[in-house]
Amino acid sequence: AEASYRTAKADYDFQSNIALNRELQQAQAEVQTAQVDFQHTQNQLRALGSSEQNLQRDDHSKDASIALVRAPLAGVVTERKFNAGAGIDAASPLFSISNLSSVYVIANVPESNVGKLVIGSVAEIRSNSAGTFNGRISYIDPRLDEATRTARVRLEVPNPQGRLRAGTFTEVGFYTGTNSETGEELVVPSGAIQREGDKTIVFVPKDDEPGAYEIREVEIGGEMEGYTAIKSGLKLGEKVVSKGSFTLKTQMQKGEMGEHGH
Known part of the structure; x- marks a missing residue:
């Protein structure tokens, strides 16, 4: 009887070891597959320009449920596409990020x-909530909206303090001081603009009289x-x-320009 018991136990242990070895081999194969997938994902991130720092593994020693998610660019989170506790599929977008240091303003301009x-033309953008900004035209849609007979014009607007927010309603004023033949816009260095009472003036050198200047009143647009x-x-x-325009203005106020300025 004892011999039969030993034989049966040896057979049981042998079969158990076969099952354990099969499960162990299967687990090892799954680990190797996961390692290959992980390395493949890392290579894809490197190809997209991700830094080595971003490829470091997360520290799960304190809380294994927390995973660090790194954005590919700096900006402000403008939209969250999931709720806390929800399951996320691979390649699903998590957040929308916007860099609001420079924004686009879209204007609908009549035909x-x-x-x-x-x-490249300058425009003035006004918002009741954010104030007044200056921008430049970067794109003019060649198509017209058939219903409104307007074209979409895109302006690039510096927004360093983030006062303009996505979806803000604005009014846009365009400065069309351009040559209709060349399309060139008339602009001058801002340092040339001077104020004289309620007038805005510049000093124009006289071609036929060296050292003499004409005081010209102008109407200005955006800066x-x-x-x-x-x-x-x-x-x-x-x-x-x-x-030197400020010096000329000072001389004008003192009457030192004499006959040279009028």
Whole structure:
């Protein structure tokens, strides 16, 4: 009987070891497959420009349920696409991120005015909640909306303090001080603009009288990147004094310009 017991136990242990070895081999194969998938994902992230720091494994020593999610760019989270505790499928977007240091403003411009605009022209953007900004036209849609007879015009607007938010309603004023033949916009260095009472003036050098300047009243538009748009009072190609214009203004106020300025 004892011999039969030993034989049966040996057979049982043998069969158990076969089952354990089969499960162990299966688990080892799954680990190897997971390692290959992990390395493949890392290579894909490297190909997309992710840094080595972003590829480091998360520290799960304190809480294995927390995973660090790194954004591919800096910005502000503007939309969350899931609820806490929800399951997430692979490749599903989690958040929308926007960099609001520079924003696009879309204006619907009537058909009759689109032809007066050129890419690069200055525009003034006004918001009741955020204030006034200056921007430049970066794109003019060649198509018209058949219902409204307007074209979409895109403006790039610096927004360093983030005052303009996505979805903000704005009013846009375009400065069309351009040459209809060349499409060039009339702008001058902002340092050339001076104030004299309620007038805005520039100093224009006289071609036939060296050292003499004409005081010209102008109507200005928006300012951007150190340049101010001129709506009227100057012609394309005319020169103005930029450096030293404040000195000329001081001399004018003291009456030192005499016959040289009028």
